[in-house]
Amino acid sequence: MNDRFVVVGAGTMGLGIAYVAATAGYRVDLVEVDPDRAASAGGAFGRLLDRAVERGKLSADEAEQGRGRLTLRSDLAEVADGPDVIVEAVPERVDLKRSVLAAAAERRPALLATNTSSIPIAELAGAVTDPARFIGLHFFNPVWAMALIEVVVGPATAPETTEAAVALAGRLGKDPVVVRDLPGFATSRLGVTLGLEAIRMVEDGVAAPADIDKAMVLGYRHPVGPLELTDLVGLDVRLDIARTLQSAYGDRFAPPPLLEAMVEQGRLGKKSGHGFYRWVDGVKQ
Structure with missing residues (x-):
């Protein structure tokens, strides 16, 4: 072939x-x-x-x-x-x-x-x-x-x-x-909405990242929580997508200040070793 x-x-x-x-x-x-x-x-x-x-x-x-x-x-x-x-x-x-x-x-x-x-x-x-x-x-x-x-x-x-x-x-x-062909297509509009709201919950002190993720895994049968998924995708990638969607649909997709701050600090998730979780040799700690 x-x-x-x-x-x-x-x-x-x-x-x-x-x-x-x-x-x-x-x-x-x-x-x-x-x-x-x-x-x-x-x-x-x-x-x-x-x-x-x-x-x-x-x-x-x-x-x-x-x-x-x-x-x-x-x-x-x-x-x-x-x-x-x-x-x-x-x-x-x-x-x-x-x-x-x-x-x-x-x-x-x-x-x-x-x-x-x-x-x-x-x-x-x-x-x-x-x-x-x-x-x-x-x-x-x-x-x-x-x-x-x-x-x-x-x-x-x-x-x-x-x-x-x-x-x-x-x-x-x-x-x-x-x-x-609409901004965010199907999956990004839904997935990023959930991820951004989870980050706002961390900002508001609703719960620790691990507990927010556990709630979605056990309560809604998601295979992985929205904050761990953000770490896997990359916080910088999520930020770029959020800004694209904000431009298209308005401030309902405005990136949370916490997301912007973490990207500025180089906390990009799994690929940098630190996001909402610590990652060592690609394994969540």
Whole structure:
């Protein structure tokens, strides 16, 4: 199988997308301009494969094949023209995404997608040469474990592009929902609402973070509480999404001062080792 899948951005989401693509049989180019982050992603990719073998999800041979399918690149210009898929997975900043998408479009992929959780597809489509082949693919963290993917249809997205994206989701082992192109789509509007209110509850001294999370896990059967989920997603990511939604829908999505202060202090959650919880070697304390 020689299908080619390109991921731009080797952060948490980009790494996860690259992993599920490689284990689905794609040859994957993972593009990351920061050499330290690229090296870290390469090591993390190998550890994901090792853990999959330990859990019986992959055989040793399958894991070795997965390793062989990943190539780290430092620039999109190193990627050969005409890949089957390019997914942009850089941080939630419009200017950055538009710049990356413009460069990605020059590689002439059959399908070009943005992994965004809140930015309207229409706001990004102006950066690409063929918006009919452009779509949103909102993956969920951790990508290798979460079955859901939002397929976000932009105003110019062609029906065959939507069909191709739904088929891609199936190949990656994901269960898609197709949503209209409105800020926050379906999941971010609901999920961020809950997360922001939980942060306000911490501000108000309603309860400790662990007890707020326990209330949602035991009382509403959520698999993880909203504050732990904020740590997993990244407080900086949640802040970017909240600001995008505030711009679209008003101050009901205004970020709490506590969230802004924690991001300013570098308390970003699991990836920094400290958010609403302490994290040591990726494990909540």
